[in-house]
Amino acid sequence: MAWSIAEVARASGVTARTLRHYHAIGLLVPARTAPNGRRYYEQEQLLRLQQILLLRDLGLSLDVVAEVIAHRSSHDTIAVLARHKEWLLREQLRLAQLVRTVDSTIENLRKGGEMSPEKVFEGFEHNPYEAEARERWGDEAVDASYRRIQGWSEEEAEKARTGYTRVHEGLAALKAEGTAVTELSVQELIQQHYEVTSLFWTPTREAYKGLGQMYVDDERFRQNIGDGDDSLVEYLRDAMTVYADNRLDA
């Protein structure tokens, strides 16, 4: 049984335009195209569309969606999703910081009461052009590396999948034994942490230390890492700081 484009559109909730777009970029090719150019879809394409929409709704880009579906192993899928989750958490954090900044900006304006037009931004005039120092290590680097997910080897995919978990578990054990963060055993685990992180982006020394602090500051990361134990994340941060100072380039 073959479905027309409008039927598929109605059933799936996307527009016909979207289906044509997916055809154009090769993401979803119809089962057959009639001589008059009309597209007809079969069961198989419906299933594929379903997968596409699922992944798309998780926030993945169509590029990545195509990759994932092409590979088709749940292995790779998990790695990609884990990666994607990292990105979502970071993005959330960025927004949280923005909220705080907006908040303090509003406060500043309020305190100034009815400011004269010229002075609206007075609160910021005393630190002009500090833009150069704006901390940018986060988003772009991540964002750029986000697209290179394709080149992963099987080993790397495995690392991306289970890497953080193994590090966290290892750290928890060492911490329970009272091992200092400067100990080699801890630092070796952090080395692994750094390698996993490097799958996604390449942190500089300051960036890596910032990442550790971020884990501590943001409760979304904290929940994810501590698994109940709130102090593990601080242990992790301290160990990361030591690692960064000793092993990473400034």
Next chain:
Amino acid sequence: MAWSIAEVARASGVTARTLRHYHAIGLLVPARTAPNGRRYYEQEQLLRLQQILLLRDLGLSLDVVAEVIAHRSSHDTIAVLARHKEWLLREQLRLAQLVRTVDSTIENLRKGGEMSPEKVFEGFEHNPYEAEARERWGDEAVDASYRRIQGWSEEEAEKARTGYTRVHEGLAALKAEGTAVTELSVQELIQQHYEVTSLFWTPTREAYKGLGQMYVDDERFRQNIGDGDDSLVEYLRDAMTVYADNRLDA
């Protein structure tokens, strides 16, 4: 004293291309353009650029940045920022939901262990095409209305600025007196809440109830509303639910 485009770029941290872009869209016009086409900026433009970058870094679109700078009153600026903050909170919430969904998807895949390619997405096959029911009331509506910020009257801007705060304070007082959420006094306040919300988007009945629940579920909203008192937000939700059921169209 006049600065060349490269000097301004270096001082401000943006690229020359960005400055040309801002010129092209009329956001930042150079003090003068030499006969050979070169752009020269003066103190005034530097100050304006500073304002632009400040607002841009808060996450505002250039459209909105232009609007804000044009109006120049701290009144309007606060209204815009308050609006923007709402948007940021919503976006954050959306990402948080995505994280949860990604998480459970990963769980599903893990439980399935090494699935055969055909069955990777099996977990979702029993609810095919539920896409039609996808809850979308949030983002697009907000997103669309986001751009109509320009048409605000002075009165509306005032409402956007102080509306929520007044409602929350009023509610806190009524709640302290033990007033039931069905009481007219409470419902009148909720009416105001609804009107303020309508400045940003127009919620349907279900959307409005969803918004109330969201306030409760998400601690970022909760902190913002309760101001310490965690139960106020539940009071608000209940009152919103009553309001929605009685006054809003399904």
Next chain:
DNA sequence: GTAGGGGTTGCCGTAACGTCAACTTCAAAC
């Protein structure tokens, strides 16, 4: 014969620039 309800293929527009390409201008160095 025609109106209507599908379908098709272009092509432009979106936000905020990055990234060439092809060219001009200016001042210092030879």
Next chain:
DNA sequence: GTTTGAAGTTGACGTTACGGCAACCCCTAC
């Protein structure tokens, strides 16, 4: 006087995931 290099200019295309035209085709019911 000329070369060279740095810095400037104006296009124009690319990015994401489509939406929204326009112009045209195909089939069926009246």
